Amino acid sequence: MNIFVASRAAEGSLVERYGIALDKIVYVGNGLNQLSAESAVVRSGRPRRVLFVGREPLRKGLDILLSAMSEVVKIIPDATLTVVGTGEFALGSEPEWLDSRGLVRDRLELSAIYDDHDIFCLPARQESFGLVAVEALSRGLPCVVSSVGELPNTVRDRLEGRVVAAEDVDALATALIELMADDREFSLMSARALARASAFDWDEIAGRILRRITNA
Structure with a gap:
């Protein structure tokens, strides 16, 4: 058996x-069912654009990411966060660094959104697998994820991205800042992300x- x-x-x-x-x-x-027939490329340059994709904001840790980004922009003022998949969170006044897109069902549109960003972040409290992390890897995005479920096996710490403890805002902010501050490591992680995606x-x-x- x-x-x-x-x-x-x-x-x-x-x-x-x-x-x-x-x-x-x-x-x-x-x-992974491929998002697009177009090949992804290794990223280079100054990584500033963070992407979150998820439909369950509390379980996926969106509030943790928002808190972390509030600290990130104090150090890197031009950092931004795009949220896809949910509008079910309360922010009061929406900060300038946040772009909320809502639910995106079209896979080509979603692929284009991945391609328009530099770093994928999923600081989930609970996650069985996390297919969105594989989607991000397949588009060449280094990932910052929490150490729950399959995420630390999908994204290997300091290879395709960073793995931080769940619900640790300071650790998440630090990981994002360090990745944004090191252009060379960012590009290396992007290349490893594309290679890693082939395992799926x-x-x-x-x-x-x-x-x-x-x-x-």
């Missing part, structure tokens, strides 16, 4: 909660499953 799972978190849950032997569980990852190709995942079945 083989049980195929998309995340390390699911793998751990099967072992801890249900007592399933680890050698029966096969981690294969999750696949459906053909690659199908191959992992097939190899396990045929070798069983």
